[in-house]
Each structure stands twice: as C-alpha cells, then as structure tokens.
Amino acid sequence: xxxxxxxxxxxxxxxxxxxxxxxxxxxxxxxxxxxxxxxxxxxxxxxxxxxxxxxxxxxxxxxxxxxxxxxxxxxxxxxxxxxxxxxxxxxxxxxxxxxxxxxxxxxxxxxxxxxxxxxxxxxxxxxxxxxxxxxxxxxxxxxxxxxxxxxxxxxxxxxxxxxxxxxxxxxxxxxxxxxxxxxxxxxxxxxxxxxxxxxxxxxxxxxxxxxxxxxxxxxxxxxxxxxxxxxxxxxxxxxxxxxxxxxxxxxxxxxxxxxxxxxxxxxxxxxxxxxxxxxxxxxxxxxxxxxxxxxxxxxxxxxxxxxx
Amino acid sequence: xxxxxxxxxxxxxxxxxxxxxxxxxxxxxxxxxxxxxxxxxxxxxxxxxxxxxxxxxxxxxxxxxxxxxxxxxxxxxxxxxxxxxxxxxxxxxxxxxxxxxxxxxxxxxxxxxxxxxxxxxxxxxxxxxxxxxxxxxxxxxxxxxxxxxxxxxxxxxxxxxxxxxxxxxxxxxxxxxxxxxxxxxxxxxxxxxxxxxxxxx
Numbered sequence: 001x002x003x004x005x006x007x008x009x010x011x012x013x014x015x016x017x018x019x020x021x022x023x024x025x026x027x028x029x030x031x032x033x034x035x036x037x038x039x040x041x042x043x044x045x046x047x048x049x050x051x052x053x054x055x056x057x058x059x060x061x062x063x064x065x066x067x068x069x070x071x072x073x074x075x076x077x078x079x080x081x082x083x084x085x086x087x088x089x090x091x092x093x094x095x096x097x098x099x100x101x102x103x104x105x106x107x108x109x110x111x112x113x114x115x116x117x118x119x120x121x122x123x124x125x126x127x128x129x130x131x132x133x134x135x136x137x138x139x140x141x142x143x144x145x146x147x148x149x150x151x152x153x154x155x156x157x158x159x160x161x162x163x164x165x166x167x168x169x170x171x172x173x174x175x176x177x178x179x180x181x182x183x184x185x186x187x188x189x190x191x192x193x194x195x196x197x198x199x200x201x202x203x204x205x206x207x208x209x210x211x212x213x214x215x216x217x218x219x220x221x222x223x224x225x226x227x228x229x230x231x232x233x234x235x236x237x238x239x240x241x242x243x244x245x246x247x248x249x250x251x252x253x254x255x256x257x258x259x260x261x262x263x264x265x266x267x268x269x270x271x272x273x274x275x276x277x278x279x280x281x282x283x284x285x286x287x288x289x290x291x292x293x294x295x296x297x298x299x300x301x302x303x304x305x306x307x308x
Numbered sequence: 309x310x311x312x313x314x315x316x317x318x319x320x321x322x323x324x325x326x327x328x329x330x331x332x333x334x335x336x337x338x339x340x341x342x343x344x345x346x347x348x349x350x351x352x353x354x355x356x357x358x359x360x361x362x363x364x365x366x367x368x369x370x371x372x373x374x375x376x377x378x379x380x381x382x383x384x385x386x387x388x389x390x391x392x393x394x395x396x397x398x399x400x401x402x403x404x405x406x407x408x409x410x411x412x413x414x415x416x417x418x419x420x421x422x423x424x425x426x427x428x429x430x431x432x433x434x435x436x437x438x439x440x441x442x443x444x445x446x447x448x449x450x451x452x453x454x455x456x457x458x459x460x461x462x463x464x465x466x467x468x469x470x471x472x473x474x475x476x477x478x479x480x481x482x483x484x485x486x487x488x489x490x491x492x493x494x495x496x497x498x499x500x501x502x503x504x505x506x507x508x509x
Contacts, residue, residue: 099459206472
C-alpha cells in the first residue's frame with residue numbers, strides 16, 4: 001500500500017492517472033464524468049497546483065475520542081504538504097453535550113493545528129447538532145441554518161444545507177441560489193445521504209425526492225454527505241457524484257452493504273477524511289485514512305449545461 | 309438497503325387531511341416510496357388543532373423572552389451561546405412554572421402520535437427507522453417539564469419518516485426522542501416543553 005503522492009502539475013496527474021495500472025476510463029454516464037479512478041496500490045495523486053482550490057471534507061467527528069484526535073493529527077500533517085484553505089463539514093459536529101468545554105474537546109483541540117494555520121471550517125448541521133451552532137464563530141455559518149459560499153479560488157460555489165429540516169423555505173432558497181449561481185462548479189454539502197449503502201441509515205429517499213431534481217436541473221456536479229459512519233463514493237447518479245464522509249469519529253465497521261449496486265468505493269474499517277482539489281473543469285480527490293493511506297482516489301469532470 | 313419508505317399523511321399542517329369518523333390506514337405508492345395514509349377522527353383533528361394553537365402561544369412567549377436577551381452574533385463564542393441558552397431557559401421556565409406534562413401532548417394528541425408511530429413502524433423500513441431512533445438514545449430517568457435537555461445525552465436521530473407526519477414546528481422547536489418518550493424541545497433554550505409517555509412501539 002502506498003501513501004499519497006503529490007505532483008505539482010495538474011495535467012501530469014491526469015496523464016499518470018490514465019496510464020497507471022489501476023486507472024480506468026469509464027464511459028460517460030451523464031454529464032459529470034469520472035475520468036479516472038485509482039487503487040490503494042496505485043492512487044491518483046492530487047496535483048497540488050498553485051492557485052487551485054484545495055479543501056477537505058469531514059463529517060460525524062465531534063466525539064472527543066482517540067479516533068477523532070488521530071485523524072485530526074493526520075489532517076494537520078497532510079496540510080503541511082497539501083495546504084488546503086477550507087474544511088467543509090457535513091454535520092454531526094458535536095455529539096452529546098454542547099457545553100463550552102465540549103466545543104473545546106470535540107472541535108477546537110483536535111483541529112487546533114489547522115485552526116492555528118487559519119484553515120476555515122465551514123459548518124453544516126447534522127441530526128445530533130443543536131441549532132445554536134450556527135452562531136459559533138469557528139463554524140462560519142453566519143448565524144444561518146443553511147447558506148452558500150463562493151470558494152476562495154476557482155469557479156466554485158458550495159451550498160450548505162440543513163437536511164434534518166428540509167422545510168419549504170429552505171428548498172425555495174436553494175432553488176433560487178442554484179439558479180442565480182454563475183459558478184462552474186456547484187457543490188452541495190449536507191448531512192443525510194440521499195445515496196448510501198449503509199445498513200444503519202442508508203439512502204434518505206424522501207430527501208432524494210426533494211433535492212435530486214434540483215441538483216439535476218441546476219447542474220450540481222458533486223454532493224458531500226455524512227450520517228453513515230463510513231466512507232463511500234457512490235457510482236454517478238444522473239450524472240452527479242455523491243460521497244458519504246461520515247467517517248470522522250465513531251465508525252460503523254462492517255455497515256456498508258456488501259455488493260451494494262450503489263458503491264463505487266466503500267471503506268468502513270478506519271477513519272477517513274476526503275481531500276479535494278479543483279482545477280478548471282477537473283476535481284481530483286483522495287480519501288485518506290488515519291495512517292495517511294489513500295484508500296480511494298480519482299478525477300471527476302464537472303457537469304456542464306446541455307447545449308441549447 | 310431499504311428501498312421503501314412510509315409517509316403518513318395526517319394533514320395536521322399540510323391540508324391533506326380527510327376527515328373521517330374512524331381511524332383508517334391505507335397505502336399509496338409514489339415511485340418506490342410507500343405511503344400509508346392516515347385519516348383523522350374528529351377527536352384527533354380537534355387535538356391536533358389544539359396542539360398547534362398551544363404551540364403558537366408558546367412561540368409568541370418564546371420570542372418575547374428571547375427579544376429581551378442580548379442577541380447572539382454570528383461570531384459568538386461557546387460561552388456566549390451557552391450563557392444565552394441558559395438565560396432563555398431560566399426565563400421561560402419561570403414564566404411557565406405551572407406547566408405540566410400533557411399540556412401539549414393531551415391524551416388524544418398522544419394517542420394520535422402513538423397511532424402515527426405505529427403506522428410508520430409497521431412498514432418495511434420499521435427495523436431501520438427504530439434503530440435510527442434508538443441510536444445513541446439511552447433515555448433518561450425522571451424526565452421533567454421545564455428541565456434542561458440532559459447535557460450528557462446526544463440529541464437523538466429523528467428519521468424523516470417520523471418527522472414528516474407530525475405537526476410542523478417553528479424553527480425554535482424540535483421533536484426528539486428520549487428513550488421511548490417523544491419530547492417537545494425548545495431548541496434555543498434546550499428546554500423540555502412537554503413529553504409523551506412511551507409512544508414508541
């Protein structure tokens with residue numbers, strides 16, 4: 001098993017990906033195309049290019065246990081070589097008590113090295129989170145339960161949703177935000193997965209009914225979710241790539257349904273964060289476990305509007 | 309993988325209710341989602357209306373109390389959030405010192421909640437839904453009205469199948485399970501406003 005690799009030039013990474021033994025070119029199945037995928041033995045490196053958007057996705061982490069702290073330490077080490085600006089949170093930020101000391105032990109301490117380096121954490125609420133977290137300075141939610149923000153580089157907008165309560169006001173807001181967004185990449189982040197092979201929770205079909213038509217209509221390319229305590233990359237659904245990254249704290253070992261037709265890659269035996277780099281129309285991803293092993297990697301091309 | 313889901317259309321808030329003289333459950337299919345439809349008895353309809361009227365009054369009091377407190381900024385510290393939450397809880401608990409269990413979940417309303425949950429948990433997803441609810445939900449002994457939601461217990465999972473048929477709440481309020489009790493929680497104050505008996509089958 002090899003550790004992650006970083007290359008300075010993006011196109012070299014793509015070439016390497018296509019040439020490497022584990023890389024496969026898939027036929028287009030919808031507008032968001034998985035250009036290549038790596039293996040644990042031959043992961044596709046992140047380009048680590050100057051000016052690209054670099055961020056990490058993390059979910060279901062706030063338990064203050066050894067696992068969370070170990071993964072936090074690995075995220076910090078990873079930042080030394082891959083200087084991401086942002087951590088996108090997909091909910092369940094604090095389990096159990098939410099007293100001031102809990103914000104410290106479940107968030108501020110495990111990610112202190114990143115916070116000290118001014119890495120920005122962008123919050124979304126999970127089912128275990130109190131709504132007051134939206135006022136917490138370090139979650140950068142601007143006092144809102146749902147919001148969108150433009151990435152600091154590249155043409156990317158994130159839509160941070162409150163999937164516990166997808167009330168009509170929020171859905172109307174989402175449709176308007178998506179319609180008004182001029183960015184090339186539209187990325188949705190929320191807690192409850194609308195595609196998941198988890199035995200414990202699984203796909204939220206009602207939420208899928210609500211969100212998926214909007215994602216399809218407005219060219220969302222990628223969605224990051226959590227809730228199920230493992231890592232899963234879903235095969236593209238209507239051209240959209242979905243991830244479950246509920247692997248930041250407690251694990252549901254063995255919870256991914258074996259042989260699930262949804263799974264492109266599943267991993268439920270160690271904690272994982274997802275490192276992402278967007279450069280132009282391509283999104284590179286490495287899912288990284290606590291020892292720093294890349295357990296999933298690949299390249300995705302964004303969805304583009306159908307020619308009129 | 310669960311591919312079916314239950315939706316009970318109670319019409320408590322959505323206007324989908326068909327008044328009926330006897331409880332009834334039927335099943336309608338929308339795509340792959342199975343939706344049993346519950347119709348309300350006149351007594352249940354009245355209980356639901358009463359529940360919503362009480363909620364409206366409570367929210368008015370909540371907003372008045374909250375307006376008197378310092379506003380939380382978007383850059384609040386955990387200490388500020390906690391202080392604000394406890395101050396609001398203390399204020400509301402004092403204002404409703406005479407509150408008792410069943411003020412909101414009256415016996416007919418509790419009966420309706422129980423029947424709703426029974427129907428939700430009679431579907432093909434029952435095992436998963438119940439496991440979700442009971443996940444990190446150890447319950448709490450001696451639950452009391454106007455108590456602070458116990459700090460050492462996670463906010464339980466409320467599956468959408470359960471939330472959808474219940475009366476919709478304003479942003480200040482939430483339903484949560486503590487053990488098999490359904491709690492009406494003031495989420496800004498972390499205050500137990502009311503709770504049912506054991507309604508989870």
